[in-house]
Amino acid sequence: MLNNRGQMRTVEAFLAILLLFSAFGITTLISPASNVNNNNTLTTIGMQTLVSMNNDGQLGRLINEKNWTALADALDTLLPLGTSYNLTVYDENLQTINNVSITNGIIPNQNVISIQYPCASPTSQSSYYLLRLQLATAR
Amino acid sequence: MIAILVVSLVLLSTQLYIYEVSISLDGDKAIHVTDFVLAVRLGFKNVVTGSLVNISTGGDSSILGANLEGWASFVGRLYQFGKPVINFTLRNATSYTNGTQISWGTNGFGVSGVYVDFNFSLADGQVNVQLPHTLNVTTSLVVEGVYQTPAGNTKWINVTCYMFNEGNPALAQNMTIFYESSSSWLRADEQSNYSFVDYGDGTYRISFEAEVLEESINVSAQAYDLRGIYVQANTTCTNIS
Numbered sequence: 001m002l003n004n005r006g007q008m009r010t011v012e013a014f015l016a017i018l019l020l021f022s023a024f025g026i027t028t029l030i031s032p033a034s035n036v037n038n039n040n041t042l043t044t045i046g047m048q049t050l051v052s053m054n055n056d057g058q059l060g061r062l063i064n065e066k067n068w069t070a071l072a073d074a075l076d077t078l079l080p081l082g083t084s085y086n087l088t089v090y091d092e093n094l095q096t097i098n099n100v101s102i103t104n105g106i107i108p109n110q111n112v113i114s115i116q117y118p119c120a121s122p123t124s125q126s127s128y129y130l131l132r133l134q135l136a137t138a139r
Numbered sequence: 140m141i142a143i144l145v146v147s148l149v150l151l152s153t154q155l156y157i158y159e160v161s162i163s164l165d166g167d168k169a170i171h172v173t174d175f176v177l178a179v180r181l182g183f184k185n186v187v188t189g190s191l192v193n194i195s196t197g198g199d200s201s202i203l204g205a206n207l208e209g210w211a212s213f214v215g216r217l218y219q220f221g222k223p224v225i226n227f228t229l230r231n232a233t234s235y236t237n238g239t240q241i242s243w244g245t246n247g248f249g250v251s252g253v254y255v256d257f258n259f260s261l262a263d264g265q266v267n268v269q270l271p272h273t274l275n276v277t278t279s280l281v282v283e284g285v286y287q288t289p290a291g292n293t294k295w296i297n298v299t300c301y302m303f304n305e306g307n308p309a310l311a312q313n314m315t316i317f318y319e320s321s322s323s324w325l326r327a328d329e330q331s332n333y334s335f336v337d338y339g340d341g342t343y344r345i346s347f348e349a350e351v352l353e354e355s356i357n358v359s360a361q362a363y364d365l366r367g368i369y370v371q372a373n374t375t376c377t378n379i380s
Contacts, residue, residue: 019147040171047174054181057188057366092213116219117178122185122366124193126206128213 039113042083042135046115049078050133060121063089063097063129072102079135084110086134094130110136172220172261176268179214179223179259186210187253187276188366191239195251195278195369200239203253204229221261230254240277245357249372252277278368279303282360284376294351296327296376300343300360308341311362316345319357325349327358354378 053059087102211225229238243249261268316327361371
C-alpha cells in the first residue's frame with residue numbers, strides 16, 4: 001500500500017514538473033512582443049527619415065530630377081547602420097518611375113516592414129509621388 | 140499537484156495578458172498616423188511653395204487652387220489609416236486675392252506670398268484626426284538707397300537689401316539691382332566701382348557709381364530666395380550729400 005502511494009507521489013511529481021515546463025514552453029512560444037516592437041521602431045525610423053528628407057523639399061526635388069543615386073546616398077546616410085532598404089517611387093497614377101533599384105540589398109528571410117509616404121515636389125510644376133520604403137534589420 | 144496547476148495557470152494567464160497588450164497597436168498606430176499627417180502637411184507646404192514659385196515668375200494665380208486640388212485628390216486616394224479628407228480655403232483678405240499676394244511696390248517693400256487655410260481629417264475605427272491648419276509662405280524684400288554727388292552728374296549710390304522668409308531673415312540666391320536713368324532701367328553690376336557685399340544673414344549691400352542726370356534716383360532690387368520664389372522692390376534713393 002505504502003509502495004503504491006510512493007509510486008503515485010513520484011508519478012505526480014513527474015506530472016507536475018511536466019506541467020510546469022509545458023507552461024514555460026507555451027509562454028515562450030506566445031511572446032512576439034519584441035518582434036512587434038522592432039517593427040514599430042523600424043516604421044518610425046523609416047517615416048522620420050523620409051520626413052527629414054522632405055522637410056526642406058529636397059526629397060521631392062531629387063525625385064523630380066530622377067536623381068536616384070543621390071536619393072540612395074541620402075538613405076544610406078540617414079538610416080541606421082545594419083538597416084537594409086528598398087525604395088520604390090510611384091507617380092500620381094501609381095506607376096513605378098524609378099528605372100533603377102534604390103536599395104542596399106534586402107536580405108532574404110528577414111522581417112521586412114513597408115511604409116507608404118506621400119510626397120509633393122516644391123517646384124513650379126507640382127508633381128505628386130507615393131514612396132514605398134521597405135526596411136529590414138538583421139534579427 | 141494542485142499548486143503546480145495553479146502556478147502554471149497563473150504563468151499562462153500572465154503571459155497571455157502581456158501578449159494581448161503587446162499586440163494592441165493603438166498607441167503605435169497613433170504614432171504612425173502622426174507621421175502620416177506630418178507627411179501630408181509637408182506635401183501641402185511643398186505644393187504651396189511650388190505654386191508661389193510659379194506665380195511669382197509670371198504664372199497664373201489659378202495654379203495655386205489647381206495644385207492644391209491635385210494634392211488633396213492624390214492624398215484622398217491613400218487609405219492607409221482611413222479615408223483622408225482635405226478641405227482648403229484660399230485667403231481673401233486685405234492684401235490677398237485667391238490666397239495670393241504679389242505686391243512689388245515703390246515704397247521699398249516687395250512681397251510675394253500665399254495664405255491658405257486647410258483642414259485635414261482622417262477617420263477610421265481606431266484613430267480620429269481633425270487638423271485645422273493655416274499655411275503662410277511669404278518672401279519679402281526691403282530695399283533702402285542713398286546717394287551722394289561727388290562731381291557733376293556722377294552719383295555714388297549705396298543700396299541695402301533685406302530678404303525675409305515668413306518674416307525671418309533669409310538668404311537670396313540671386314540679387315540684381317537696377318537704377319533708372321533717363322527713363323531707362325540699367326543694371327548696376329555693369330557700372331564702374333560696383334561692389335556687392337553679402338553679410339550672410341539676408342542683408343546685402345550694393346555700391347556703384349553711375350552717371351545720372353536726375354536728382355531723384357530710383358532703384359529696383361530683384362531677387363529669388365533659396366526656394367526659387369521671386370520678389371522685387373523699388374525705392375527712391377535719399378540724397379545724403
